[in-house]
Amino acid sequence: MKNRNKKTKVLFLTTGGTIEKSYDEIDGSLLNRKSLIRKYILTDLRRPYTDIELINVLKIDSLHMTGKHRTTLLKKIEQCQAKKCPMIVLHGTDSMEITASFIAQKIKDLEFPIIFTGAMKPLGFSDSDATQNVTEALIVSKILAPGVYISFHNQVFPATEVRKNREKRTFEFI
Numbered sequence: 514m515k516n517r518n519k520k521t522k523v524l525f526l527t528t529g530g531t532i533e534k535s536y537d538e539i540d541g542s543l544l545n546r547k548s549l550i551r552k553y554i555l556t557d558l559r560r561p562y563t564d565i566e567l568i569n570v571l572k573i574d575s576l577h578m579t580g581k582h583r584t585t586l587l588k589k590i591e592q593c594q595a596k597k598c599p600m601i602v603l604h605g606t607d608s609m610e611i612t613a614s615f616i617a618q619k620i621k622d623l624e625f626p627i628i629f630t631g632a633m634k635p636l637g638f639s640d641s642d643a644t645q646n647v648t649e650a651l652i653v654s655k656i657l658a659p660g661v662y663i664s665f666h667n668q669v670f671p672a673t674e675v676r677k678n679r680e681k682r683t684f685e686f687i
């Protein structure tokens with residue numbers, strides 16, 4: 514009989530964005546420095562049936578993301594398809610829909626879902642939406658069909674059908 518309690522893997526690819534920005538007390542800057550997701554979320558989550566692997570691909574504000582950066586991410590995702598597991602991409606919200614739709618158009622032979630998520634407020638801020646978005650992305654990564662999606666604020670969107678609504682500070686269907 515199939516073991517339904519075995520551990521499965523989820524791969525996190527980090528690219529930067531507000532979710533992983535940190536505040537410098539000396540110069541007052543809020544920037545992408547090192548990845549924060551393990552320290553703030555992954556270590557404390559109870560996940561007896563989920564192994565997590567973390568790969569840092571980029572650490573930039575997504576407003577600075579160019580075609581070259583997106584191609585770097587695509588290549589990394591293509592390489593990681595050999596790991597045969599869902600992927601969660603942490604990304605800035607300002608150009609998340611552009612990158613997600615680029616990956617959706619270029620990626621071939623998907624066997625697992627790729628979920629983009631991020632946050633409007635950085636990890637470690639008491640009113641951050643990062644923990645919600647990451648835990649929701651983790652659960653939907655286990656149940657969605659192969660494809661590319663944005664998961665944000667308790668909603669899931671196919672990558673080519675979503676846009677950021679700056680006034681409402683969230684994502685919505687086009």
Ligand code: GLU
Pocket residue numbers: 529530531532573574575576604605606607608631632633634
């Ligand atoms: N401009 C930043 C970015 O897209 C901040 C927006 C965000 O991540 O919420 O990376």
